[in-house]
Amino acid sequence: MPFETDTAALTPTRRRRRPSGARSTVERSDAQLRVSIPAGGLSAANGGEVAFSVAWNTFIAFWTVGAFTGGGIIFAAFSLPFWLAGAQMGGKAARDIAMKTEMEVDASRFSVTRTLAGRDLTAFDGPTADLSPARLDTSIVVNGVPTYTLRLKCGVDEQPLGEGLDAVELEWLAGEINSFLAEVALID
Numbered sequence: 001m002p003f004e005t006d007t008a009a010l011t012p013t014r015r016r017r018r019p020s021g022a023r024s025t026v027e028r029s030d031a032q033l034r035v036s037i038p039a040g041g042l043s044a045a046n047g048g049e050v051a052f053s054v055a056w057n058t059f060i061a062f063w064t065v066g067a068f069t070g071g072g073i074i075f076a077a078f079s080l081p082f083w084l085a086g087a088q089m090g091g092k093a094a095r096d097i098a099m100k101t102e103m104e105v106d107a108s109r110f111s112v113t114r115t116l117a118g119r120d121l122t123a124f125d126g127p128t129a130d131l132s133p134a135r136l137d138t139s140i141v142v143n144g145v146p147t148y149t150l151r152l153k154c155g156v157d158e159q160p161l162g163e164g165l166d167a168v169e170l171e172w173l174a175g176e177i178n179s180f181l182a183e184v185a186l187i188d
Helices: 044-071 073-098 167-183
Strands: 025-028 032-037 099-106 109-116 119-127 135-142 145-154 157-161
Touching: 025 167, 032 167, 044 073, 073 099, 073 109, 099 167, 119 145, 119 157, 135 167, 145 167
Parallel strands: none
Antiparallel strands: 025 032, 032 099, 099 109, 109 119, 135 145, 145 157
């Protein structure tokens, strides 16, 4: 199986059939490639994270009010790191549920745009000639189970793509991106 837990990245170069159950879509012509990864929505996979985030932030709010009333602003200020952790958890849960990603590539330029609630959050773009082959990489290993992401590199800048997608779907996307880049003679 090509997905081991070592740190070696996989760089698929061949196209293959779209995996059954894949969320993402690829539209391709001779001149352009468009990859769309829709928002994940609320599911069993991220429901626990959402529930924990809500419980955490509710408890921190309760604790902060009690600390402020019982000990004043200085005592309540000790809750700030916990609020930051709660905001980070809530933000990740919101991104997992509602963030949509679009990638467009043609012979001269590429762009990756992430959209959350109708707002463009991040944009990663540049000349297609500077885009390295997409590679599948292990982003984290939890309890011996790896989680994968696609890595796009343009010059020295690198961005993840497809967080939360299955490794088989990520390998398919990497193959589509890399074969398109090879066809426009930008990579070997």
